[in-house]
Amino acid sequence: MRLGFAGTPQFAATHLRALLDSRHDVAAVYTQPDRPAGRGRQLGASPVKELALARGIAVRQPLSLKDPKAQEELAALALDVLVVVAYGLILPPAVLALPRLGCVNVHASLLPRWRGAAPVQRALAAGDAAIGITIMQMDAGLDTGAILAMSECPITAADTGGSLLERLAALGPPLLLETLAGLAAGNLKPQPQDNSQATYAAKIDKREAAIAWHDSAVVIDRKVRAFNPVPVAHAALKGTTMRIWAGAVSAYSGGATAGTVLSADRDGIVVACGEGAYRILELQLEGRKRLDAAAILNSRADLFTPGALFD
Known part of the structure; x- marks a missing residue:
């Protein structure tokens, strides 16, 4: 399928690498604008941008996808699916409707538990026994879309935010490829989330x-x-x-x-x-x-x- 990819940190780059190594055609990559980093506060590219450029993939860094010009550029790509992994920008309804099969998000929790920006840290701090990867069909809400696939990962007494994220980064890519195959074949049955069980993983202060x-x-x-x-x-x-x-x-x-x-x-x-x-x-x-x-x-x-x- 013809894919677009939107993501920013290393966790997202791991998923992008799997797509680039697959038979799918990654037409364009979206990532957040370069940010000051390190002691010198010099502008630095995101891990997703670095990987995309190394593979010769066009990189786009709009400040907002609410910009009509950015939406026109995305529409011109004629995507089958836009894959979103820890992107950091809101996708407005107009963008969600552009790809033929919609937008698919990889989220590091067992939705509807821990919707939001920091699911791994929140799950650990709460003493959860398990976490996982959920792949959903995106809608206009915050991590509220119908579930396409899910895989669970136990949390051990020795786990840190870093170790757990590494394990989830290994769990996500094969599940994503499996989900994309199901979308292409038309044999997935999206399951609505139970909103009564939702919890929110606020950004860490x-x-x-x-x-x-x-x-x-x-x-x-x-x-x-x-x-x-x-x-x-x-x-x-x-x-x-x-x-x-x-x-x-x-x-x-x-x-x-x-x-x-x-x-x-x-x-x-x-x-x-x-x-x-x-x-x-x-x-x-x-x-x-x-x-x-x-x-x-x-x-x-x-x-x-x-x-x-x-x-």
């Missing part, structure tokens, strides 16, 4: 990554894993800000104030929580490299003295 020590150790562990690698959980102790990359729930039934350092040794830095304790295993002091707790204590044991209280 960096302020959410601040650890609230009055939460239970289980909740804190979920947050640390969910926000690794972005935006990374953080906390402050004795005026020093630090990122917390990894840790584990630790048994504790004492009465220390939440946020109190209980112990600090080569096995980690144990902090009292609202319920239980959290053992910090990997962290990054402000302006320093990411290191395990034992390495940090070699030079900054003075910071983590038992009894010290996190902000």
Whole structure:
């Protein structure tokens, strides 16, 4: 089939690569405009743009698909399907109606649970047992379209936002190719979503990554894993800000104030929580490299003295 593709991050690029390696004809790629990135804040191309250019595919970066000119250009492509994966721009009804078989979206959740921008982080933070890939026929709502295909992926106690996204990126492309084959053959039966079961995965605000020590150790562990690698959980102790990359729930039934350092040794830095304790295993002091707790204590044991209280 003659396809268009709209996506931006690496997760989307993985799906684009599968389409480019298939028998489908990818006529054009849409991605968000180049954005400032890195310490130098220089304009950088998205992973989708980099891949498309490397494969000689035309790349279009409209500021909005509500622009009549952008819609005219898309209509001229005469697409069978527009595949959308983490694009980041709204597709108005006029665009949804242009491809012969409509627009198909790959979403990283088991819809209708976790509609929205951050399904992986929200699923981890909520303690969900599973997540997955849903492929839907797009409509004018936010991830409300009829379901064409779905595949489930378990969430383990060791998963982070990064590891889970990698597994989903491996799960999505074959399911997408299977779905496109079904669309071409006309043998798919779209299933409407049960809106009563919908939950919303709001975009992550960096302020959410601040650890609230009055939460239970289980909740804190979920947050640390969910926000690794972005935006990374953080906390402050004795005026020093630090990122917390990894840790584990630790048994504790004492009465220390939440946020109190209980112990600090080569096995980690144990902090009292609202319920239980959290053992910090990997962290990054402000302006320093990411290191395990034992390495940090070699030079900054003075910071983590038992009894010290996190902000």
